[in-house]
Amino acid sequence: MTEVELKFQVPPDARNALRDAVMARQPTRIHLRARYFDRADGTLARSGISLRLRLEDGVWVQTLKAPARGAADRQEHEVQLDTAASAEPDLDIARHAGTEAGARLLSALGSEKATGLQESHRTDVVRHALLLRTRHGIVELALDTGHIEAAGRSRPVHEIEFELKRGSPADVVTAALPWVRRHGLWLDAVSKGERGHLLAQGRAHADAARAASPKTVPEAPEALAREVVTACLGQILRNASEVAGGSGDPDHVHQLRVGLRRLRTALQELAPLDACLDPEWEAPLVDAFRELGRHRDQTLLDTGTGKALVDAGAPRVKQAAAATPAVDPAAVVKAWPLQDTLLALLAYTLTPPGPVATAFEGDAIDAISTRLDALQRKLRKSAKRFTTMSVDDQHSVRKRLKRLRYLSEFIAPAFRNAKVSDFFDHLKPAQDALGEHNDEASALVHFQSRTSDDPHAWFAVGWLTARQARSAEKAAKVLQAAGRAEPFWQGKRR
Numbered sequence: 001m002t003e004v005e006l007k008f009q010v011p012p013d014a015r016n017a018l019r020d021a022v023m024a025r026q027p028t029r030i031h032l033r034a035r036y037f038d039r040a041d042g043t044l045a046r047s048g049i050s051l052r053l054r055l056e057d058g059v060w061v062q063t064l065k066a067p068a069r070g071a072a073d074r075q076e077h078e079v080q081l082d083t084a085a086s087a088e089p090d091l092d093i094a095r096h097a098g099t100e101a102g103a104r105l106l107s108a109l110g111s112e113k114a115t116g117l118q119e120s121h122r123t124d125v126v127r128h129a130l131l132l133r134t135r136h137g138i139v140e141l142a143l144d145t146g147h148i149e150a151a152g153r154s155r156p157v158h159e160i161e162f163e164l165k166r167g168s169p170a171d172v173v174t175a176a177l178p179w180v181r182r183h184g185l186w187l188d189a190v191s192k193g194e195r196g197h198l199l200a201q202g203r204a205h206a207d208a209a210r211a212a213s214p215k216t217v218p219e220a221p222e223a224l225a226r227e228v229v230t231a232c233l234g235q236i237l238r239n240a241s242e243v244a245g246g247s248g249d250p251d252h253v254h255q256l257r258v259g260l261r262r263l264r265t266a267l268q269e270l271a272p273l274d275a276c277l278d279p280e281w282e283a284p285l286v287d288a289f290r291e292l293g294r295h296r297d298q299t300l301l302d303t304g305t306g307k308a309l310v311d312a313g314a315p316r317v318k319q320a321a322a323a324t325p326a327v328d329p330a331a332v333v334k335a336w337p338l339q340d341t342l343l344a345l346l347a348y349t350l351t352p353p354g355p356v357a358t359a360f361e362g363d364a365i366d367a368i369s370t371r372l373d374a375l376q377r378k379l380r381k382s383a384k385r386f387t388t389m390s391v392d393d394q395h396s397v398r399k400r401l402k403r404l405r406y407l408s409e410f411i412a413p414a415f416r417n418a419k420v421s422d423f424f425d426h427l428k429p430a431q432d433a434l435g436e437h438n439d440e441a442s443a444l445v446h447f448q449s450r451t452s453d454d455p456h457a458w459f460a461v462g463w464l465t466a467r468q469a470r471s472a473e474k475a476a477k478v479l480q481a482a483g484r485a486e487p488f489w490q491g492k493r494r
Contacts, residue, residue, distance in 0.1 A: 003076040004164040008185035027128040050193035066104040073103040121150035121196030137167015139175035150200035169350035189237035209238035219413035221273035222353030235259035295327035344486040380483035419488035426485035
């Protein structure tokens, strides 16, 4: 069956108030002790699969969870075992045979099947659960407190889950929203199973999540729009979870910004296809994107351009007096405007299109293909005069190139692989070259502003100025190649 569930982390200063609010409703108390299994190399964790044996107030249950369509739903299969509470049962993956989750487990394990499965970590959690009634359904609220143990290490658990018991999947968002706003909760897309595997490796955070194309590309406009938004949210929520959890890895912030940019492209380009895409969703995404961009600018020396300057022998420029407060990426992610918007977008992906969701008539893939043709024509024209453009106009070309890439990625799974791969192989060098050119242009502006209070900044100004003309010529050449790339969307669909 498909489980629809949202998990949130609880801010330390809100834990007592949240617990009091839950306890006031006389919840059911359940003691949960679980053993999670995986291979030593994290085969199941990498596939988003969780396999556990859990003692639930005296009853052993073997549970398998596997990814489904999006961030809020998973395939789940549970088997209640006829085993005494005092005797831990053996794991048996055959208990999940014949289920969709079981098929995904076997696919992840490969031909060796259960070979190498071992306990990866344990959890010991006290759950306080109660039922919430929405207008159309019932959602279970579960407040979990306890800890995860792995390899002699321990990590505390303070989180709250909302799981659909009956009704529409979007009811989960409806039920969670008041609690999110009242207690400052933030979405966490990383499961306890994944956290346990990371703990076993001595890691606090998962790798940054890269962009992924939609799993399917429907021709119906409303269905296509939902698949695209679902894919964008997958990247955003994974990286946002790590940033909100305190990750200092610049790659998490970078990939979160990539995800936000892709989602904004989807909202803008797909708006004619589905009237349910709310234009008001974009403003909080823009605000978060810009704030995270300011954080990147404030940590300039940690970027590739900053490291290249150091390698070139640039003297250290003293820290400037902060004109504006430093940006805290975690605070940006946890802020209610972004969390509210992410929840609204999740509700959108979980809600089937209505009978009159859009006035668009026709094939959605054809409509996007027409738009891609126009973007590629503009790209070819820009390549011819790129070196004579202003910095702002060059940046606009870069944004147009990204729009071309993202929009083409949204429909790529509908076409044959060879032409698709060739097209993106042509685009990547252009994207890399324009990114490097833009980063150096931004750094040049920064160091020019520092020359009045630190003469050492002149080295960076000279070095970056000398590179601008060369990097512009390089970008123009690869842009021309990108403009000549064969448009796969004009080919035969799968």
